[in-house]
Amino acid sequence: GAGVSQSPSNKVTEKGKDVELRCDPISGHTALYWYRQRLGQGLEFLIYFQGNSAPDKSGLPSDRFSAERTGESVSTLTIQRTQQEDSAVYLCASSLAMQEFNYGYTFGSGTRLTVV
């Protein structure tokens, strides 16, 4: 697609429920990233995927968080047993990742998750 698409744009869930967030990257972008941004805070790295290589999961805050991506297509971020502190905007980005040069990321508009 023309841009990075995320769904849903807003999600309200009850504490303890599981949620699944979806990201559709720009066609041809080999790298995909998930970030979290709490209200008034900076971007917190969660996970990134590069092609078919093993993902860098170093930013996932707990084992309740997991993400998958098949090849260079759609990614899903799953949060199990949601807690109130999970409330944030979850941003997905994609890029033409290259060893020699970085072209920067393009972000989706995010999923605003509210846990009540």
Place this chain on the structure above:
Amino acid sequence: RKEVEQDPGPFNVPEGATVAFNCTYSNSASQSFFWYRQDCRKEPKLLMSVYSSGNEDGRFTAQLNRASQYISLLIRDSKLSDSATYLCVVNGNLGDFGNEKLTFGTGTRLTIIP
């Protein structure tokens, strides 16, 4: 020390003034540098890349000082529409795949006052 550090501001600047932000980074091996802009309740958007020789895009000028490990953003003739949070971005953690993983500063908030 944080990988990328910025003055959080806020900077409140009258319309038409010139304003400058600095940002420092910790990884001397970093190769890619950017400024992103984030409007309230919106996603970050790439403003400009920062090149070693410095670069300009209209009213915006970016500079890189590798020796001191800082980058700067200068905005001339500021407009009301420049009000936003400006994020300094560096590939501070080279990761396993090269230089593609970026680290974001927490941002500097700018408000242009009419």
